[in-house]
Amino acid sequence: MDYSAAMGRSGVFLLRALLGLSFSLKGMQLLVTQLYKIGVLSLIIIIVSGLFIGMVLGLQGYNILVDYGSEQAVGQMVALTLVRELGPVVTALLFAGRAGSALTAEIGLMKATEQLTSMEMMGVDPMKRVIAPRFWAGFISMPLLAIIFSAVGIFGGMLVSVDWLGVFEGAFWSNMQNAVEFEGDILNGLIKAVVFGAVCTWIAVFQGYDLIPTSEGISIATTKTVVYSSLSVLGLDFLLTAVMFGSI
Amino acid sequence: MYQRSVELAVGVFMLLGMGALVFLALQVSGLSMDSQKDSYKVYAQFDDLGGLSVRGRVSLAGVTIGKISAISLDRESYSALVEMDIYKEVDNLTTDSVASIQTAGLLGDKYVAISVGADEEFLADGDTIFDTQSALNLEKLIGAFASGQVDI
Numbered sequence: 001m002d003y004s005a006a007m008g009r010s011g012v013f014l015l016r017a018l019l020g021l022s023f024s025l026k027g028m029q030l031l032v033t034q035l036y037k038i039g040v041l042s043l044i045i046i047i048v049s050g051l052f053i054g055m056v057l058g059l060q061g062y063n064i065l066v067d068y069g070s071e072q073a074v075g076q077m078v079a080l081t082l083v084r085e086l087g088p089v090v091t092a093l094l095f096a097g098r099a100g101s102a103l104t105a106e107i108g109l110m111k112a113t114e115q116l117t118s119m120e121m122m123g124v125d126p127m128k129r130v131i132a133p134r135f136w137a138g139f140i141s142m143p144l145l146a147i148i149f150s151a152v153g154i155f156g157g158m159l160v161s162v163d164w165l166g167v168f169e170g171a172f173w174s175n176m177q178n179a180v181e182f183e184g185d186i187l188n189g190l191i192k193a194v195v196f197g198a199v200c201t202w203i204a205v206f207q208g209y210d211l212i213p214t215s216e217g218i219s220i221a222t223t224k225t226v227v228y229s230s231l232s233v234l235g236l237d238f239l240l241t242a243v244m245f246g247s248i
Numbered sequence: 249m250y251q252r253s254v255e256l257a258v259g260v261f262m263l264l265g266m267g268a269l270v271f272l273a274l275q276v277s278g279l280s281m282d283s284q285k286d287s288y289k290v291y292a293q294f295d296d297l298g299g300l301s302v303r304g305r306v307s308l309a310g311v312t313i314g315k316i317s318a319i320s321l322d323r324e325s326y327s328a329l330v331e332m333d334i335y336k337e338v339d340n341l342t343t344d345s346v347a348s349i350q351t352a353g354l355l356g357d358k359y360v361a362i363s364v365g366a367d368e369e370f371l372a373d374g375d376t377i378f379d380t381q382s383a384l385n386l387e388k389l390i391g392a393f394a395s396g397q398v399d400i
Contacts, residue, residue: 043264148264
């Protein structure tokens with residue numbers, strides 16, 4: 001009963017948050033501030049982890065493929081794994097940990113210290129002022145972060161396999177270009193990132209808005225945000241992959 | 249002033265995202281502006297495609313000169329009909345050209361290799377290459393070898 005009530009509340013909440021974005025100058029400024037907090041500040045963790053994941057993929061792929069004498073295929077392996085799977089999924093997991101938990105804690109503290117209630121008393125709709133800009137900022141940031149992650153990862157893979165291990169550069173890129181399709185791989189990866197971004201931000205913002213306004217409630221809600229986001233990202237990833245690439 | 253630097257950072261973030269998408273599109277997936285090159289259609293019939301697929305390569309002397317645009321079954325001759333888009337600038341394929349299905353490497357992709365003949369006339373849009381060689385079917389070859397039908 002509690003769960004279905006929460007689902008209903010979160011559905012209404014999502015609708016109100018989506019429609020709550022105002023296109024006035026003030027609304028845009030709020031959105032840009034949140035884009036900075038959610039997107040720009042997540043950039044460092046995304047770039048660093050993307051670089052290292054790409055480098056590891058290049059190293060592991062090279063060590064396996066060199067046994068078969070086909071180490072040129074390392075490019076397509078790195079690019080396909082990153083663009084199709086690791087880019088969107090790992091970015092979403094990092095995003096949930098880095099930005100999602102912060103969103104929950106911030107909104108939760110606003111609720112616990114009754115800032116949201118006092119905004120309502122002043123005639124300011126907290127949905128428009130607080131929730132909608134955060135929601136849209138997460139929704140916009142996540143795909144951009146995922147693309148940057150994939151691009152940096154491919155660069156990292158190239159760094160290891162071409163510059164350090166001596167895979168022929170021309171074959172590295174041409175194999176990759178033959179294997180990766182723009183519509184089939186990159187756009188589908190982007191769709192995944194958009195879905196994950198929406199789900200992660202939705203969970204984070206709703207958990208913050210719906211929590212029990214005590215210090216313990218905030219800690220429970222923050223934990224819930226990370227756990228629920230991670231689980232739904234991984235579950236949705238399987239569903240989306242089955243629809244996009246699988247033949248189930 | 250604070251708001252301005254925030255806006256600047258967000259702008260850079262957006263540009264970085266767009267730039268990464270362009271990088272993925274052009275460098276990684278090889279999407280190029282001239283991929284829609286002008287081309288004309290040439291058909292060829294094969295007895296056995298052996299895994300040839302649409303969007304495969306058509307090559308002449310190892311150089312890509314077009315791609316396979318459609319594969320269908322010819323109901324009358326029970327053979328495979330392959331439709332190829334050949335780039336416009338390669339307009340001097342002779343009418344007695346031979347089309348054969350070959351494999352890139354030992355286990356690589358199948359592609360159509362065209363070797364030109366000595367005829368004076370050239371293939372035009374909608375023409376058919378009659379002289380074709382089907383794919384080398386490894387299973388059949390091994391089967392024939394195992395049952396002793398092949399003399400070495």
